[in-house]
Amino acid sequence: MHHGQRHGGRGPGGRLTVVSLGPGHESLITPQCLDALRRAEVIVGYTPYLDLVPEAAKAGKELISTGMRGEVDRAEAAMEAALSGRDVAVVSSGDAGVYGMAGLILEMVEARDLWEAIEPVVMPGIPALAAAAALLGAPLTHDFAVISLSDLLTPWTLIERRLEASARADFVTVIYNPRSKRRHWQLGKAMDILAAERSPDTPVGLVRQAFRPEQAVSVSRLADFDATAVDMVSIVVVGNASSRMVGGRMAGGRMLTPRGYAGKYDLEG
């Protein structure tokens, strides 16, 4: 076991590890997660995530993948494999705990009362919010809210309430699942809600495919933001009242949320 991991003795039912892949590039997977992938006998994941697993860790392994709608099937297959005594890794992109597979796995282990048989372990990774923030500069140096615009599992009225709350309480707002072919109007509505409480000059950062070959990063004014340029693999970050664009003549600009409200930069704690 890795130092400091809380759980993860190999139970009588095998081993089930939820592994976070981070943005997808091998230089951004932790050694802890890479070791878990190397050790696993079975790797389970949505096909595009399995593609992110380093080839060396996949060689000779049983790979179980299903399409986007097969989440429950994947979780069940992972549990069955663990119960048969095998060492199973379930992979999630970003951090498995942030809108990832950790929740579904734990929920199913709970529903079937398999805690003692399986003892699942969750290993953290670089969340999409941290990857996007690093590429944008420093937008998350102050309090922020993280909101998914996917209304398949959440009523849109609740999503709107959270957007309003985030806008009014001056949180930097990180938007996951901003737009898909079927969910094309929600992002525009979300930006309208935020714009009601923010200056038109508020910076909005857009990061697509962070740290992948297709990576695209841009910062625009809230008033100029083009929601139609956004897709499912994007993260959108809307600044708080203090956020501003920085970066001088650098291509694309950067986004900064200053930490101090009074310029007291010699104080901390």
Next chain:
Amino acid sequence: MHHGQRHGGRGPGGRLTVVSLGPGHESLITPQCLDALRRAEVIVGYTPYLDLVPEAAKAGKELISTGMRGEVDRAEAAMEAALSGRDVAVVSSGDAGVYGMAGLILEMVEARDLWEAIEPVVMPGIPALAAAAALLGAPLTHDFAVISLSDLLTPWTLIERRLEASARADFVTVIYNPRSKRRHWQLGKAMDILAAERSPDTPVGLVRQAFRPEQAVSVSRLADFDATAVDMVSIVVVGNASSRMVGGRMAGGRMLTPRGYAGKYDLEG
């Protein structure tokens, strides 16, 4: 340069990289950050963070550290070293973009108009919120707000407003900097604000020193939460209305926020 990194050509003024150490254990630093540390000629950081840098990466390097209140001094020393043509790494624990050094560095580069001379790069890491979530189970599978209780740079009235907004809009709430010797009453007040909108049975997770030898993890009912057990190196996670304790007879319990409000686990997107 690492694949996909947006910036970071070595400018005429040298190189300045903000490096995220994650929770502190070497198995949770990304290869990207470890490479940046190995490559650096100068490593700058608050003393306890320098202690987290692997020895092999520190050997033979110039190390610049100052005490807790020397943040600005450290940032200035890092800029001066980069301007003299050296390769400089500024280290932050967790993710440097989440309440970390990235903001201050970018703010100072902006104030002195050094973008073209230095071209700072921020490298992401495992934020404390992700490390805590993994150890607690799966508390962050739905929308969440991240709030620091430190009122040295932020008026307490604004912090209260954010806590109220998070409670009313049913965000899972992640609390950074929950308590110190000088800031001893704020956490109790924060929990009172959250308790006004939550059931007494709401799970509250407490993680101290995640993935370090002193690690301590516990989950309690909101009504039973003992704020005096919390210190500066803790993260507190308060559930939303759907969060619950799980884990059966496992020591300490776990915390789960189910994703779906209608049990529609065969849908995603």
